[in-house]
Amino acid sequence: MSKCLILSKNTYETKLALLEDNKLDEIYIEREKEKEISGNIYKGKIEDILNNGEIIFVDIGLEKNAFLSFDNKKHIPKFNISDSLIVQVETEARDEKGARLTLDYSINGENLVLLPNSNNLSISKKIEDLETIKKLKDIFLNIDKGLILRTKSVEKSPEALLEEYQKLETIDNQIKKDFKEKNIKLLYDNNSILKKALTLLDDDIDEFIMDDEDSFNKIKNNLEESEKKYLLKKMKKYFKDEDIFSYYKIDSQIERALDRKVYLESGASIVIEKTEALVSIDVNTGQNTGNQSSQNFIFNTNLEACKEIARQIKLRNLAGIIIIDFIDLKKNSERKKILEELKKHLKKDRTEINSLDFSHLGLVQFTRKRQGKELSFYYREKCHYCEGTGYLLSKDRIILNLLADLNSQIEYNDLNKIVIKTKKHIIKELKNLINNTKIKYIEDNNFYKEGYRIELYN
Incomplete structure (x- = not known):
């Protein structure tokens, strides 16, 4: 599997994308006026x-x-x-x-998380070997601050882990020094997109391509200072005239990640709906079952959906309660396999996920920690006309409302002229319903919410 980082910067925003086999897997966006503050x-x-x-x-x-x-x-x-x-x-x-x-702040490193207000030592649940756990704990026997050891810490030498701990402690000391001596609000920025890029840039990345000279130099200098010069060979500058996100087909993938409906390779689809209370994901079959039996096709569709659901949750940065309605899972053995498949793909998510299981209604339910802004924040805004419902008034409802409004105005006002502004097809219906020579109709498509406007002249 090829993995590539793409960084694009202009005067308005900086974007960082992680591609796996040319498929968008993660996206991060930073704007000067809309910076994420989670973790700061x-x-x-x-x-x-x-x-x-x-x-x-x-x-x-x-x-x-x-x-x-x-x-x-x-x-x-x-x-x-x-x-x-x-x-x-x-x-x-x-x-x-x-x-x-x-008040219990933490400072993230590549392999460690420092907890200055704690003295507990925790190790990633993904590290299960007892001997490995003991060796890791022994490294930090003389440390009096809290620590969380990430999964990748098993790959590092004791010296490298202690060196990283000292760097995190230096950051903490600077935070406390600035708190006492400086009249500033932000003590530590946890959301710099360049920090994120340095976190993602590791041995698994094949290329890191950037269209911004300043960002390229900052990344380069940081790698040289942190003794990671071996990663410099992965860095490349982008010189083409075409926008870098367009060239690598990232923009089109972002657009698809904003759609309500996402199609799978089999022709099946998943539908993602977000409400104030939760996110619901519905799995639907396609039309073609091929040579498979109906039950096998349904099971394989659910299996295929697991990977795309995990990807879409991560891409869209969905959070809170998430509920998935898979297709017709009646057998416990099938439920177990689907849950294992979903867990396998969700394990790759860097954001905390809890309580993943089937509910008594047969729906998969879990929570994902709210961290940063959703992808839609940067690309969409609530419709001012439908107020986010996705629906406008029907033609019949507009006509009924208009007639009630009109009758009320005629009853209480002595009018010489009435102007009704609304859509063409509604005017046609009204002319069949109303016989009043004082009324003049004007075609106007601008009244999205109410559907019409009545102007009265005495």
Whole structure:
């Protein structure tokens, strides 16, 4: 399998794509005015305290105050208005809520995660060998800060892991120093797209192609400073006139990732619907079963859908409760195989996924941690006419509303002239229903929400 990183930068945004066999697998977007803040560490100032400290509103320099909340009422730390504190964004602001914060901040490395306010040592659940776990724990016996060891840590030497720990500790010391000495809000930016690129760039990547000279040099300098010069040979500059995302057919793949319906190679499809409460994914069969029996075809369609569902969830950055309705899974043996296949593909997701199982209704249900913005945020906005429902008023409903409105106006006003502005096919219907010489009709397609406008002249 070939893997390639593509970076595109212009004055408005920077985009980073990960391709596997020319197929878009991950996409990251950074805009100066719309930067992601999840994971960023700030110097916050307490603005308000509610419910005896259970909820604390904190100014971290955003348009809307962020908040801390404490579920354990017995261990609520004591703070006062105007106190300063180090906080990290857990989830970004959405709808009417400000960003959610935590006091237990963490600093991510390539193989380690430093937890400065903890002393617990945790190891990735994907590392199962007991002897390997013991060896990893022994490396950090004399460390007094909390750590999480990622899956890739098994591939590193003790010296390399200790060196990475020291670098993370240096970052933490700088955060604490800036907190005490500087009057700034942002103490540590966790969302730089170049940081993300350096995290993704490893031995598995075949090429890293960039269309921006400045980004190329920054990546190059970082690799040289971190003793990763062996990765420099993977870096290439893009010089063609055609836009780099267009040339590698990334733009067209992004457009498909925004569609409600996604087709599979077999002709089957998955339909992705997002509501305020959850994300639902429905698997549908295609028309052609080939030489397979109906039951085999259904099972193979479900199996095929698992890979694409995992890819679409990651690409779209869907979060919260996710429910999947596979086709007609009656046998427990088939359910088990489908669940194993889905878990296999979701394991590649870098975002935390929990509670993956079949519900009592026969639907697969799980949660995915909310981290950053959805892909649709950068490409779509809610329709002002249908207010995000996807529906407009039907022709009959527009006519009935218009007639009721018109009768009310005629009853209470002495009018010389009435102008009705609406669509051509509605005007045709109205002329058959209304016989009034005072009414003049004007074709106008601009009234999407109500479907018409009535103008009255005395």
